[in-house]
Amino acid sequence: MAEKMTTIGAGAHFKGKISNASTIEVSGIVEADVATEKLTINESGKFGGSIHSKLVVVSGSYDGNMVADSVWLMPSSRVSGEIKYKSLQLDRGAALNCRVIQNWDEKTPSDTEASASEDAKKIAATSNKDNSEVKA
Amino acid sequence: MADVTYISPEIMMEGTLDVTSAKGSTVVLAGHFKGEMRAVDVKLETGSTFNGKIFAHSTEVGGKINGDIETKSLKLTSSARFEGSILTDELAIDVGAEVSGSISKLQKS
Numbered sequence: 001m002a003e004k005m006t007t008i009g010a011g012a013h014f015k016g017k018i019s020n021a022s023t024i025e026v027s028g029i030v031e032a033d034v035a036t037e038k039l040t041i042n043e044s045g046k047f048g049g050s051i052h053s054k055l056v057v058v059s060g061s062y063d064g065n066m067v068a069d070s071v072w073l074m075p076s077s078r079v080s081g082e083i084k085y086k087s088l089q090l091d092r093g094a095a096l097n098c099r100v101i102q103n104w105d106e107k108t109p110s111d112t113e114a115s116a117s118e119d120a121k122k123i124a125a126t127s128n129k130d131n132s133e134v135k136a
Numbered sequence: 137m138a139d140v141t142y143i144s145p146e147i148m149m150e151g152t153l154d155v156t157s158a159k160g161s162t163v164v165l166a167g168h169f170k171g172e173m174r175a176v177d178v179k180l181e182t183g184s185t186f187n188g189k190i191f192a193h194s195t196e197v198g199g200k201i202n203g204d205i206e207t208k209s210l211k212l213t214s215s216a217r218f219e220g221s222i223l224t225d226e227l228a229i230d231v232g233a234e235v236s237g238s239i240s241k242l243q244k245s
Contacts, residue, residue, distance in 0.1 A: 004145075004146065006142060006143050007140060007142040008141050009142075009162070009163075011141075011155055011156070011161055012153060012155040012157075014149070014154075015153075016149060016151010017151060019148045019149075019150075020146050020147055021144075028155075
């Protein structure tokens with residue numbers, strides 16, 4: 001068992017808040033808001049709530065607002081809610097019923113407006129925060 | 137491994153954890169937990185902290201607990217720091233464990 005990996009087992013049901021995590025694997029049911037580096041939702045796993053993570057791998061079902069650098073949706077995944085990502089892999093068979101937003105580089109038409117785009121990012125970031133707080 | 141719930145050392149969880157279904161029933165806590173935990177087997181490792189209530193069949197404690205434990209068998213190892221109330225039928229306390237609070241037998245239903 002990897003020491004830094006937290007596992008929510010197949011029979012487990014957790015409801016609440018998870019913080020200061022690095023790697024989480026979900027085989028059970030989780031209703032929580034999570035900020036982590038890597039999150040895996042296994043085939044038997046169900047996750048509801050917001051996720052902030054560098055990498056998210058979904059084989060199970062997910063419902064909520066996800067903000068992640070890399071998202072990998074496996075063939076058995078079912079996703080609803082919203083995904084904000086930088087890079088996304090969607091396998092054939094994945095059931096996707098959600099809003100998907102790519103935010104790798106939110107470029108404005110000209111470079112002179114780069115700072116404006118920065119502001120837009122900030123606004124987007126704060127509104128995300130608001131959302132997650134409402135959910136919490 | 138998929139049916140064991142493991143909470144790693146750096147993590148903080150707050151809420152309710154219910155691990156009583158047939159698919160899996162063991163919880164190992166190495167991190168920090170606040171709230172209510174229901175499981176068949178619970179192990180709180182050295183270095184872990186727990187705040188709240190535990191309902192389990194068997195429980196082994198090596199960490200720091202503030203709260204109540206209701207369990208059929210309980211083992212407090214030498215690194216355990218316990219404050220609260222214990223309801224149990226079988227109790228073992230190792231030398232070095234610090235226990236304060238009340239200890240009573242489980243009521244027969």
